[in-house]
């Protein structure tokens with residue numbers, strides 16, 4: 001199926017200042033498991049409910065847009081834009097980064 005955009009989310013990182021814990025092997029489908037989990041390094045919340053809901057909102061939006069407007073996408077399977085949700089150092093949603101391809 002052709003797509004016009006892709007949401008790229010993956011890996012988990014601790015947003016506490018100076019901690020630096022990250023696990024890039026975590027898939028988005030596993031995120032709900034990490035909501036409220038303490039960081040193994042510093043004990044801060046690894047993934048807030050707000051951050052998870054924020055990411056889900058963009059996944060749903062992209063799924064919707066691809067469903068209805070995917071026909072405008074490219075034939076080679078690449079997409080026009082990549083969306084990456086952003087978070088501040090408290091793990092709170094901080095908009096999105098959109099990269100036009």
Ligand SMILES: [Zn+2]
Nearest residue numbers: 014019039042
């Ligand atoms: Zn940490």
